[in-house]
Amino acid sequence: MTTNPMCLKIDPERVALGLQQEAMEMVKSAEGELVLDFSSVLRIDSNVAGALEQLAGLADNRSVKVVLRAVNADIYKVLKLLQLAQRFSFRS
């Protein structure tokens, strides 16, 4: 039996908070996969980068696969430069 992955649409007005609060909580209860929808996020700052790093750490510990959906090329480049891209899966 497969379960539907949990999904969270990231609010562009509070990206870091959304990751630190809702996303972290969802990782704790997720089974298998968590999809974070970045389609409304145009840019990230260093707080978001930090929150993503934390989230990746927690997901590793809990064996949860975190999928970032609809990440634009600019944000993807930031994640790549910070060696964070390899810690997530990406989906269009």
Added chain:
Amino acid sequence: MTENVSSLSDERIAYLEGLVRQGKTAAAVFTQFTQHDVDRIVKAIVLAGLEQAQYLARLAIEETKLGVLEDKAIKNMVATEFVYNYVREKRTVGVIREFPERGLVEVAEPIGLIFSITPITNPTSTVLFKCIMAIKTRNAVIFGPHPKAWRCCQEAIRIMYETAVKHGAPEGVFTCLESPTIPDNAYLMRHKEVKLIDATGGPGAVKAAYSSGKPALGVGPGNTPVYLEKTAQLDMAVVDIITSKTFDNGTICASEQTVVIDDEIYDLAIKKFADLGAHICDRKETELLGRTVIDPETGFMRPMAIGQKATDIARASGLRVKPDTKLLIAPIEGVGREHPLSVEKLFPVLSVYRAKSVDEALRVCVDVNHAGGLGHTAVVFSRNDEIIRKFSEAINAGRIIANSPGSIGALGGVYNDMVPTFSFGCGTGGGNSTTDNVNLYHYLNIKRVARRTQAHMWFRVPNQIYFNMNAVENLRHFPSRSTLIVTNPLLEQMGHVDLVRRSIPAQTAIRVLSIPDAEPEVKVVMQGVEALNLHKADQIIALGGGSVIDAAKIMKLKYESPEADLEELAAPFLDIRKRVVQYPTEKINRVRLIAISTTSGTGSEVTPFAVLIDKEGGRKVTLADYSLSPDVAIVDPQFVMSMPPGLTADTGIDCLTHALEAGVSIHASPYTDSNAMQAIRLVFKYLPIAYEHPHDEEARSMMHNAACIAALAFSNASVGVNHALAHAFGARFGVAHGRANALMLPHVLAYNASVPTKFMPSPNQRGFIAHKKYATMADLLGLGGVTIAEKVKNLVAATEELLDRLKIPRSIADLGISEEQFERAMPDLAKIAFDDPSWRSNPRMPLVSELVELFWSAYRGRSPAKPGSVAEPVTAKEWSCV
């Protein structure tokens, strides 16, 4: 370096790693910023820097005890306002420059995290400058200030950072080492996340930066020579030198060090210096000064003197000077260790030298330049442009400042239009990677988007072509005083020369030069040149086949430009527009060349090629240049009506080869395609008739036209590998050119239609299209077939059928050449064919092994390899797909 790093405590390493992490994150986040974001932040930090210019200057003076408060404040203002004036309109995000006419676009890519060393001499101004550059280019910086200027730099960085972040810059974009040490620098220089080191500091720091294995910007030491030449505006020069040398007590490394003054103005110049507040040292004072400010052990200036006032230095040296003395001037008589003051002096001490001549002055300036100032800065005062030019050629300096102050001039943007900077690249002379005034472009990776461009093409043909029966009569339109007819004995015998004579205007003096009916040798060409000179000819009429016309082309070349070196002109080239050897344009004689062809094959009457036999090398040398093209071509079929069948067949196939090769050439164009196609159609239709019914006037006429039309095509699109093979084979075994072509032709068609092992670079073509063009030729000949492969196969078969009908031997073996003989010749054949320029426009780039295979296919004859093309349907529309 390793030792230095190993002395760092774990705590210190954690601290450094924290700085790197912050900088790396800031740099990554910064990549998302737009030009507008960046420009807004730059303006804000510039204003903040300007506002705090005096405050930061005071901090710098208090901490470093070097320089002059007012001047440091000015430097801070230059580092902000002048730098801003330079960078404000510059694009540094996304597309930064476009060159539409060249199809080039430059796109900026930030560098990332930069480790930046700043000096003690210009501490805060350098920090302000680098902060502006970093924000403008979206980079993050960790600053490593000079330990004795750390606090003032930290304050400058704080001001810039807080303002930047307030206006949206990423957190961590600037950080500053607390209590920086050499091991800190070493650790950061080697850190993998530090992408560039910008070392504006002493030789040790610069050397460490370049030794780190990282990309680095560095500065070099200076020792600025100044040539004060006798035509200089003396009042201006003296004020400029004093202004510059006393600016911030001489701490700018571009400031003047030794002034070499022409004897004629020396005394007056010295007086003017003295009048404006300089103290002129006598011999004893010079010695005292030298001992005080220069370390005799090292030969370098003593740190205690750097940035100090002239009066303080005088006092320390035991000199008595007026209290308002601004500059100490020490006459010296040479450069080197025995003249201690000839080195760099970052304080208001200037050495002067009296030169008896321009040469002596330049020699001394060169000596000063080489005494520790290579690549840095030099100054010349002169109203003589020639003197400035000589000086600039003699001196190795990234900045040669003419008629203005060295230090402020080198900073750029004040006295000249150089890029404002606080970091002077000194090139290889100073151990640096650039001679530039370091600027924002050094903080960017510049990516170039290079769009595909179409090479300019051409379609060049003789001015006039007369054709059809009796076209020779048009000769009467060409007045001449003295005409040389170049022909061969057989044509003379046949009465062709008389036909020509009858059409030449009556008053013309006519001479005839009969040359052997064979590809011309140099000695034959030179006979012709001798005749042209003897008779002062103004017109050549070349009456014959390709050999005669080629000979006449080269005669014309050597007659008009006797210095032309045929061997050099035959040098290989890949692109006629970029060739190394150019044909002469200066001519001592002028002669019109009219070519009347008596065969229907080479098309030499319109081509820019001429073949010469190199007997010693056993090869044909091809000359190619549009200046070789005849001025007028006459294509009159009456001269070919009596061609024997064998010659008709060989020359006709030569013509067909020209058209087929031009058709698939990488230089083919719609202009050449139309000619190539028409020639192919005419040959397939009329060559068998001309061969079987030699007196058929229409067939002869059309074949004569076909040869000329095919030549128009290949004169502009060139030929291909078939010709390369035929040239090598024909020269080696004495086989006529047309026949040699015929032996190769079916095999080359199949070869060119197959998927290449190596593609030819061909910017004017969209993909590999040779097979499609062959298919289109087959369509236009009505050969049938559905797929490309079928059509190509039909074209090859039709060509073979034509060769059979013309009774042309179908294999090299049929010529009586044994297999052993051919095998022995093969290494040479392959080499010569590969050296032949003909294949450079072939659609497939032939490997040497493929040339060998083609030779063997031609040796065995029949059954050329099957073309391995794709089998899609093709239509005639694709003909014009180039």
